[in-house]
Amino acid sequence: MASEWGSNSIAPGSTAGWYFSRPNLPGFLPVLQVMPLSPSFANNDWELTGGGYPYFNQLGISTIWSELSDDLATATYYMEVQNNSNNTIEYAFLEADSYGPALVAAPTGGLVSNSNYFLDAGGAPLTGVVAAIDFSVDFESSANGYSFQFNCYSTEGNAITTEWQQYVIYASPGSTQLWARIDTWNGTAAADELNRIDQALANLPSTTIPAGYTFTISLTYTNDGTGTVTGATYDVTDENGHSIGSTTITIVPHILRTTNHPATSANLAPIAAASWNIGGDYGGNTATLTSGAGIVTCSADNGLSVSTNEPSYTDFDDGTAENANLIFGPLAEFSTTSVAQSFVVTTEGGNAPQIRRDGRGRHVLPAPDAASIGTVD
Amino acid sequence: MNVTVVHDEHGEIVSIAKIGDLAKAGSKFTRVGLVPGAGQKAVDVELSEELAARPLRELHAGYKVDATSASLVRKER
Numbered sequence: 001m002a003s004e005w006g007s008n009s010i011a012p013g014s015t016a017g018w019y020f021s022r023p024n025l026p027g028f029l030p031v032l033q034v035m036p037l038s039p040s041f042a043n044n045d046w047e048l049t050g051g052g053y054p055y056f057n058q059l060g061i062s063t064i065w066s067e068l069s070d071d072l073a074t075a076t077y078y079m080e081v082q083n084n085s086n087n088t089i090e091y092a093f094l095e096a097d098s099y100g101p102a103l104v105a106a107p108t109g110g111l112v113s114n115s116n117y118f119l120d121a122g123g124a125p126l127t128g129v130v131a132a133i134d135f136s137v138d139f140e141s142s143a144n145g146y147s148f149q150f151n152c153y154s155t156e157g158n159a160i161t162t163e164w165q166q167y168v169i170y171a172s173p174g175s176t177q178l179w180a181r182i183d184t185w186n187g188t189a190a191a192d193e194l195n196r197i198d199q200a201l202a203n204l205p206s207t208t209i210p211a212g213y214t215f216t217i218s219l220t221y222t223n224d225g226t227g228t229v230t231g232a233t234y235d236v237t238d239e240n241g242h243s244i245g246s247t248t249i250t251i252v253p254h255i256l257r258t259t260n261h262p263a264t265s266a267n268l269a270p271i272a273a274a275s276w277n278i279g280g281d282y283g284g285n286t287a288t289l290t291s292g293a294g295i296v297t298c299s300a301d302n303g304l305s306v307s308t309n310e311p312s313y314t315d316f317d318d319g320t321a322e323n324a325n326l327i328f329g330p331l332a333e334f335s336t337t338s339v340a341q342s343f344v345v346t347t348e349g350g351n352a353p354q355i356r357r358d359g360r361g362r363h364v365l366p367a368p369d370a371a372s373i374g375t376v377d
Numbered sequence: 378m379n380v381t382v383v384h385d386e387h388g389e390i391v392s393i394a395k396i397g398d399l400a401k402a403g404s405k406f407t408r409v410g411l412v413p414g415a416g417q418k419a420v421d422v423e424l425s426e427e428l429a430a431r432p433l434r435e436l437h438a439g440y441k442v443d444a445t446s447a448s449l450v451r452k453e454r
């Protein structure tokens with residue numbers, strides 16, 4: 001049932017602009033209409049505007065425009081009420097909103113830099129995964145560079161020794177060089193690092209990532225149908241869709257840090273969950289971001305669901321340490337093959353980092369070294 | 378009673394809004410208001426008991442906005 005509220009008036013031949021604000025809720029559909037409370041004394045003539053838009057000589061409304069606030073917290077809708085009659089009309093609003101699925105609760109650490117939702121498919125290996133970052137606003141860091149981390153949690157099993165797989169694009173402070181990184185782990189201790197592989201990805205025109213750029217990480221797989229991840233292809237395209245860099249990393253046969261032997265297929269694993277994080281470059285650094293907004297996406301062959309916490313069927317029980325003054329938008333309970341989530345740099349509090357408050361560990365992405373960038377074996 | 382009045386550069390009333398308590402009325406919006414267009418201004422006006430009791434359309438017909446005092450004044454006949 002619609003709710004009726006307000007008592008308003010509008011002069012003949014006039015247009016009144018309105019705004020309607022509420023907390024941001026994905027899937028919320030505002031349904032608004034005007035209900036005349038006084039007669040228009042008009043004869044229902046209708047005409048076309050010069051642009052071909054039809055209108056009656058009565059009370060009417062425009063389409064609805066919408067705006068998301070800079071902090072992702074508030075959605076504001078705009079609508080015009082038009083009185084095309086020759087008399088003042090009094091009116092109320094009728095509101096019969098429609099809702100999509102409920103919001104997924106945010107992690108206890110909030111939806112911030114190194115604390116975000118998990119995407120999963122009920123424990124099944126995620127296949128065909130493509131993760132991307134689309135920048136709608138210039139992305140700038142004034143301290144500690146930045147890293148875009150697509151952190152993946154392996155399936156469990158007796159043959160699974162790789163518990164965490166980090167697919168990362170990062171840049172060091174003041175550098176225009178983007179690096180692609182794969183870091184794999186068989187536990188949460190620093191000594192549990194299996195592979196740390198860095199490859200040059202692209203050279204930016206400046207230290208700023210321009211609006212319109214897209215970073216893409218496409219996971220690669222074995223062809224045995226198990227969903228085992230073999231590595232990833234990294235791409236950077238500019239605002240015109242032109243490639244400015246691409247590289248592919250395969251985990252096998254890079255040297256394992258735990259044994260000094262080449263990685264084999266035994267060091268690969270399918271992933272059952274993933275989480276986007278954006279923080280400082282590495283080493284647990286906190287980036288100071290001065291600008292940036294966009295959308296992170298994850299597509300897969302599976303139907304992806306959104307979870308508050310790391311699923312019980314993964315075994316890493318940790319998250320990344322790198323941090324930044326950045327927040328993610330909320331997501332609703334759905335199952336879809338492509339999930340898109342807003343992110344925005346927040347400068348409230350003087351670029352203070354977003355502190356994760358839950359009890360999870362803080363797993364450091366190690367700095368690059370000669371072994372990781374391939375200058376020594 | 379407090380209302381929002383949008384008026385043109387001559388003080389002619391374009392629109393009047395009495396929004397009331399949104400939550401009590403069942404609205405899911407937390408803030409609602411008028412957005413003045415080009416050449417328009419919005420003012421909050423405290424209506425006297427007498428004016429508050431009259432239909433809004435009568436205010437359009439008989440009053441205009443005095444921008445300096447943010448109040449409604451009778452139109453000259």
